[in-house]
Amino acid sequence: MDSPAQxxxxxxxxxxxxxxxxxxxxxxxxxxxxALRRPEKQRLSxxxxxxxxxxxxxxxxxxxxxxS
Amino acid sequence: xxxxxxIRERVRTWVPLEDLLPDHxxxxxxxxxxxxxxxxxxxxxxxxxxxxxxxxxxxxxxxxNPVGHFVNSLHYWxxxxxxxxxxxxxxxxxxxxxxxxxxRLTWVSGAIIFVAGIGTAFTGYLSQTxxxxxxxxxxxxxxxxxxxxxxxxxxxxxxxxxGFHIFLLPLLVVALVGMHLLLVRIRGIVRPYAATVxxxxxxxxxxxxxxxxxxxxTAPTARPLPSDQVSYYRGLRMMPYxxxxxxxxxxxxxxxxxxxxxxxxxxPDVPPLTLQGYAQQNPVSFVTTAMTELSGTSVxxxxxxxxxxxxxxxxxxxxxxxxxxxxxxxxVNAAHDYVLDPLAIAAQTDPQVAAALxxxxxxxxxxxxxxxxxxxxxxxxxxxxxxxxxxxxxxxGPLPIMMDQLLTLGSSGxxxxxxxxxxxxxxxxxxxPLLFLSADALPTKAAQLNLLGTQWGMMNETGNYPGxxxxxxxxxxxxxxxxxxxxxxxxxxLITMGILTALLVFFPYLPYLNRLPYYLGVHRLIWREYYxxxxxxxxIEGASPAPAT
Numbered sequence: 001m002d003s004p005a006q007x008x009x010x011x012x013x014x015x016x017x018x019x020x021x022x023x024x025x026x027x028x029x030x031x032x033x034x035a036l037r038r039p040e041k042q043r044l045s046x047x048x049x050x051x052x053x054x055x056x057x058x059x060x061x062x063x064x065x066x067x068s
Numbered sequence: 069x070x071x072x073x074x075i076r077e078r079v080r081t082w083v084p085l086e087d088l089l090p091d092h093x094x095x096x097x098x099x100x101x102x103x104x105x106x107x108x109x110x111x112x113x114x115x116x117x118x119x120x121x122x123x124x125x126x127x128x129x130x131x132x133n134p135v136g137h138f139v140n141s142l143h144y145w146x147x148x149x150x151x152x153x154x155x156x157x158x159x160x161x162x163x164x165x166x167x168x169x170x171x172r173l174t175w176v177s178g179a180i181i182f183v184a185g186i187g188t189a190f191t192g193y194l195s196q197t198x199x200x201x202x203x204x205x206x207x208x209x210x211x212x213x214x215x216x217x218x219x220x221x222x223x224x225x226x227x228x229x230x231g232f233h234i235f236l237l238p239l240l241v242v243a244l245v246g247m248h249l250l251l252v253r254i255r256g257i258v259r260p261y262a263a264t265v266x267x268x269x270x271x272x273x274x275x276x277x278x279x280x281x282x283x284x285x286t287a288p289t290a291r292p293l294p295s296d297q298v299s300y301y302r303g304l305r306m307m308p309y310x311x312x313x314x315x316x317x318x319x320x321x322x323x324x325x326x327x328x329x330x331x332x333x334x335x336p337d338v339p340p341l342t343l344q345g346y347a348q349q350n351p352v353s354f355v356t357t358a359m360t361e362l363s364g365t366s367v368x369x370x371x372x373x374x375x376x377x378x379x380x381x382x383x384x385x386x387x388x389x390x391x392x393x394x395x396x397x398x399x400v401n402a403a404h405d406y407v408l409d410p411l412a413i414a415a416q417t418d419p420q421v422a423a424a425l426x427x428x429x430x431x432x433x434x435x436x437x438x439x440x441x442x443x444x445x446x447x448x449x450x451x452x453x454x455x456x457x458x459x460x461x462x463x464x465g466p467l468p469i470m471m472d473q474l475l476t477l478g479s480s481g482x483x484x485x486x487x488x489x490x491x492x493x494x495x496x497x498x499x500x501p502l503l504f505l506s507a508d509a510l511p512t513k514a515a516q517l518n519l520l521g522t523q524w525g526m527m528n529e530t531g532n533y534p535g536x537x538x539x540x541x542x543x544x545x546x547x548x549x550x551x552x553x554x555x556x557x558x559x560x561x562l563i564t565m566g567i568l569t570a571l572l573v574f575f576p577y578l579p580y581l582n583r584l585p586y587y588l589g590v591h592r593l594i595w596r597e598y599y600x601x602x603x604x605x606x607x608i609e610g611a612s613p614a615p616a617t
Contacts, residue, residue: 001333002531012547014524018534021153030156033100034593053296 087297088253093309094301096260096598101164103318104157110318111150112245118143123234125225127197131337140337141330144533147189148329149322153375156184163590165583166258167576169270169275174251179573180242188241189536191233194223199338200530203514205229205498206506207521214383214559216394219374225504226351227496249546256297259304260595261586263602268586275300277599305601338517338530343487343501346509347478351452354478355471357507359447361406363440368503369402375401375503383556385563398499404499405472410486414473421473424466431465439465455479521546541568577611 006017121139122130130136148222158178163351167175193204205223212218222228259275347354360366370380374397382391408425415422428436448461459468477483487504488495502510511520519525526543529535545561546552554560576582587589592599 001533002336005528005530005532006517014163014518016518016528016532016535018529018532019527019537022148022534022537023540026152026156030159033103033156033160034590037597038098038099038100 083250083254087256089311090253090309092306093257094259095305095307096288097257097309098307098597099594101160102257103314103359104153106315106318107153107322108150108157109245109249110315110322111146111326112241113154113319114146114322115143116242118146119234119238126228127195128438131197131339136499137334137337138330141333141335142326144335145326145333146322147192147330148534149326151185151189151536154185155538158182160594162575163585163588164258164594165585165591167582168258168261169255169273171251171255171258172576174248174255175576176573177244177248177251179575181241181248183569183573184237184241184244186536186538188233188237191229191237193536194229195226195233196337197226197340199340199513200336200519201226202340202498202502202505203510203519206502206510207514207519207525210381210383211558211562213374213381213390214556216390217564218391219394219397222374222398222497222506224499230496243332251514256300259300260598261591265348265583265586268583272528313539318391333533336530336533341505341509341513343478343484343504344481346505347475347483348455350509351455351457351475351479352447353508355450355457355475356444356447357509358407358471358474359440359444359467360507361402361504362408363437363444364403365444366402368507371400372396376402383559385556385559390559397532400503402501405487406504407470410477410483411470411473414477418473420469424469424473427466429469435465439463439467440575443471444469522552530569541565 006019008017009013118139122136122143130140161175161178190204190208194201194208208223209218212221212223221232252300259271262271267470343354357366361369364370367380368375370378372378372380372382372393373391376396378400382389384391394403408429411421411425414423426599428439431439442462443459443464445460446464447457450457450459452458455475456472474483478487484501487500488498514520514525515523517530518528519530524540524543524547526546527536527539542561542565545564546557551557551560553565571578
């Protein structure tokens with residue numbers, strides 16, 4: 001790794017091979033993250049299943065605006 | 069009024085534990101696009117841990133000790149992982165429009181962390197005490213000097229940069245990360261975009277205060293507080309989520325990756341240049357540089373603020389020069405600091421040097437200039453022999469004796485110490501020796517390593533290692549007009565980047581433009597199951613006008 005770096009020229013663009021690999025990896029990882037899903041099967045439920053502690057919690061989202 | 073009770077209840081209201089450590093999240097977070105934040109956090113943890121070890125053993129330890137070098141390699145690869153994952157986190161949050169529904173401050177804090185992280189990395193490069201640190205210091209000084217910051221933030225002052233790197237900036241980053249995490253947990257995770265822009269705008273109005281907790285008058289105190297996220301997430305499918313488990317997995321992943329890369333690839337460390345090495349290996353260049361300092365024709369002698377009253381490197385934006393405004397705060401008198409003062413010390417024990425120095429200083433300015441011009445011209449035909457510079461015969465006055473002695477001081481290593489002289493016992497300001505080396509020695513070596521500004525050097529690293537690829541836009545401007553032809557290129561680039569950075573930080577506040585992610589459509593891929601479910605529900609509901617998204 002301490003040997004002279006390899007550089008690539010594209011017109012006025014000059015980039016080291018190592019930096020190009022990092023940028024390519026970022027794009028690949030991003031695309032994979034968008035394309036893939038976590039493998040485990042999730043137990044899905046709706047928010048209505050979450051215990052309610054107060055009657056106030058059952059308010060519709062509009063209540064948030066009223067409070068603000 | 070009991071202040072303790074008031075504060076405790078306010079904290080309980082704003083940050084209930086079920087929000088801080090959630091065990092259920094909406095099912096749309098199944099995408100790995102939600103994983104980059106925790107990976108960034110894990111990388112930061114390793115950065116801090118390896119940084120603490122490096123700081124504990126001092127800045128020279130890693131150059132001489134194999135264990136130290138390995139810890140430095142961990143630090144280096146953790147930094148790469150930090151920026152890698154933080155950039156991906158920024159991309160994904162952008163495409164999700166994560167600032168919606170009352171989360172603009174969350175985006176702002178995250179973007180500021182990115183900027184503060186770059187600042188921390190920059191001071192880290194400057195604290196390496198190797199060639200890379202030397203080159204970045206002399207190369208970067210022009211940029212900060214051009215907007216006046218260099219007058220107070222001296223990149224060639226190792227002590228100052230080290231303090232910033234190991235304490236001040238990490239403290240800022242950690243504080244910002246804490247604030248960012250708190251905002252994420254208080255506000256919850258933003259819901260997917262609605263089907264239409266109009267519907268999304270209606271939601272923005274509806275939920276702009278989402279996440280704000282109930283007032284004390286309505287909040288129960290005898291049992292766990294309900295979260296506003298319950299209201300915000302209502303109607304969404306939820307899935308079990310283990311925050312601690314996910315954090316541990318991310319920590320383990322970064323740990324394995326950093327150890328593997330540090331063990332296999334190590335980290336870059338090109339030794340620093342010294343005045344001694346410069347004088348020994350290239351005596352003609354050394355003397356030529358010294359002559360430009362003595363005659364006042366060097367870049368540094370004519371530089372201007374913060375070093376002197378010259379104007380050779382003064383930059384401005386229109387009529388405004390922040391560099392001039394900041395004034396001379398790091399005085400450098402090139403002729404005295406680099407030639408006359410060191411020779412005055414040598415003259416105390418060498419009568420021949422004392423006589424030569426006396427002859428030179430007592431001569432008129434015109435005579436001095438004539439000697440300097442003749443000797444400088446003769447240096448074009450100079451040769452080096454046994455560590456001495458041989459020039460053709462000519463009328464140079466006392467200059468050959470003076471330069472011979474300066475070369476001796478340089479070759480012996482004495483000049484390295486003399487240029488560090490300050491009023492105190494401890495020395496950590498390398499401004500003067502670095503400025504001397506910046507004339508020829510440093511740029512010559514930097515060009516061999518593709519580190520010049522014209523070589524996109526800001527994002528490059530010595531050897532075959534990846535560098536600061538995330539600075540591509542910063543270094544890009546130096547390659548195109550009008551930046552690469554302007555005498556105020558640094559100031560123009562900094563202003564441009566300042567504006568672009570402000571746009572990034574305050575992007576959520578930019579009307580119309582902040583809807584860009586919706587039109588780009590990447591969110592449809594990230595949340596495709598969610599939209600599939602919504603469409604299915606819509607079909608089941610039949611004539612129902614709008615799905616409950």
